Amino acid sequence: MERYRAYVTPDRQRLRARLDAATAHLDPPFALVDLDAFDNNAAVLAHRAAGKPIRVASKSVRCRSLLRRALAHPGGAWRGVLAYTLAEATWLVRGGVTDDALVAYPTCDRTALGALTSSETLAAKVTLMIDDPVQLDIVDAVQPAGRRPVIRVCLDLDASWRPLGARLAHIGVRRSPVHTATTAGELAEVIAGRAGFRLVGIMAYEAQIAGLGDAPARQAVRAAVIRAVQRRSYQELLRRRAAAVAAVARHAALEFVNGGGTGSMALTSADPAVTEVTAGSGLLGPTLFDGYRAWQPKPSAFFAVPVVRRPAPGIVTVLGGGWVASGPAGADRLPSPWLPGRLRLLGTEGAGEVQTPLIGPDAARLRIGDRVWFRHAKAGEVCERVSELHLVTGDRLDGSAPTYRGEGYAFL
Structure with a gap:
């Protein structure tokens, strides 16, 4: 339990409640940006x-x-x-x-x-x-x-x-x-x-x-x-x-x-x-910038995926999730389950193309149909996976904005 203690904070719990409330009517997978x-x-x-x-x-x-x-x-x-x-x-x-x-x-x-x-x-x-x-x-x-x-x-x-x-x-x-x-x-x-x-x-x-x-x-x-x-x-x-x-x-x-x-x-x-x-x-504050002493940006970009099955006690599986970042292959290029906070990828599978199993204390509390919020390892690359970004202010949805992909452009 010690490894998860830093992730169970009132701010994280409020963030999850806020994002869930603002997007309750949306079906994942989708991505959003917290404008605040x-x-x-x-x-x-x-x-x-x-x-x-x-x-x-x-x-x-x-x-x-x-x-x-x-x-x-x-x-x-x-x-x-x-x-x-x-x-x-x-x-x-x-x-x-x-x-x-x-x-x-x-x-x-x-x-x-x-x-x-x-x-x-x-x-x-x-x-x-x-x-x-x-x-x-x-x-x-x-x-x-x-x-x-x-x-x-x-x-x-x-x-x-x-x-x-x-x-x-x-x-x-x-x-x-x-x-x-x-x-x-x-x-x-x-x-x-x-x-x-x-x-x-x-x-x-x-x-x-x-x-x-x-x-x-x-x-x-x-x-x-x-x-x-x-x-x-x-x-x-x-x-x-x-x-x-x-x-x-x-x-x-x-x-x-x-x-x-x-x-x-x-x-x-x-x-x-x-x-x-x-x-x-x-x-946008991707996870690669969590490892800086001088300043760490607030995470503002997230993507949500749904829990679709429970293959074994203590394990849940979400649909998709394998949005891997460019750079030298390694664990730091994988997306991170962020909300709820006490989840982690399964070492033998990582983040998969069509499914991603998750373990940790919060896996036992998740039900089929719940959503898990991930952070990407790098910033703009998440936009190559979605056509639009939903925009959240406070606890309300302020519409959406098309990504380059959503406007029909893939420059690289």
């Missing part, structure tokens, strides 16, 4: 950004209504979108969600590039990500300079930490090949010399800090190692990012330097070289 928690998270993130604008990461939201809600948050801290594909960025601009869309990853989508290069409006509002001159060649192959608007580009600076050199230690994600200030300056010079392009920004996403929790449950040694790595990585990146910005600024008038994410909001905002930060997951 969403708005609270938006306010806390704005505070943690310490006056620097926040670009909302669309991959972690994937719902135009919620993107608009974040961007309209009082105080004006939320500005612009960090999109994950060019086709998505142009759709968001055309739909009036934003007039400032930065595409987070390089693109080879010739159809989307054709739309971008044939529209003065889109070219003024969408910025492409660049880390190799070949990416410029692809744009020119679609529409050469002189026959299209000037295309805005952003240089992607690799923010990983290489304490022993690139061949011996790479701590972080594999993103851009541009790692040093020297290579950043060289690429900036190439871009500056190409007709039809304008270098307007730098992005440096420190995934080993922003995307890696420093307080994993029941792993004290690992937590200590992560914290030490993050401290040293941050100090190295402060120096290198400043040097890269200076090197690039010799060839371009930069409009922004973007960095960070939900997990490093305060740290990245404190970097003088950074002019804006990014967040998205912190609006």
Whole structure:
């Protein structure tokens, strides 16, 4: 019983009662967003950004209504979108969600590039990500300079930490090949010399800090190692990012330097070289962000599945539930039964495609027809499973909003 004690709290019990009451007329499976928690998270993130604008990461939201809600948050801290594909960025601009869309990853989508290069409006509002001159060649192959608007580009600076050199230690994600200030300056010079392009920004996403929790449950040694790595990585990146910005600024008038994410909001905002930060997951509070010391967002996104059978004493089975997150395969990528609080996945089955058995003290109290509320491991990916998100304020349902999928779009 000890392992479940932290999950049986008055707040959790009230949350379950509130969500059940607001959605009593709905048949699961379905997903919802608690707007009270969403708005609270938006306010806390704005505070943690310490006056620097926040670009909302669309991959972690994937719902135009919620993107608009974040961007309209009082105080004006939320500005612009960090999109994950060019086709998505142009759709968001055309739909009036934003007039400032930065595409987070390089693109080879010739159809989307054709739309971008044939529209003065889109070219003024969408910025492409660049880390190799070949990416410029692809744009020119679609529409050469002189026959299209000037295309805005952003240089992607690799923010990983290489304490022993690139061949011996790479701590972080594999993103851009541009790692040093020297290579950043060289690429900036190439871009500056190409007709039809304008270098307007730098992005440096420190995934080993922003995307890696420093307080994993029941792993004290690992937590200590992560914290030490993050401290040293941050100090190295402060120096290198400043040097890269200076090197690039010799060839371009930069409009922004973007960095960070939900997990490093305060740290990245404190970097003088950074002019804006990014967040998205912190609006919805998935389980991967439970393992951070600095701040844990309030869970605001849930999905409900029904109990459909009881295969044995102490076990209930829910319909579906296997909404597994991307990333390295492991238990932390599985969805978590959250309400009621004293449930867990069966180790031999995990979360299944069409059924998920659950055990724990609360399994004995659940009846066929009851619902179990799950949290996803990552934020926006739950939207690939549903056509709409039900929106809850207090204990009432405030309608619903279509996800990207519900509007007929699957960008990745």
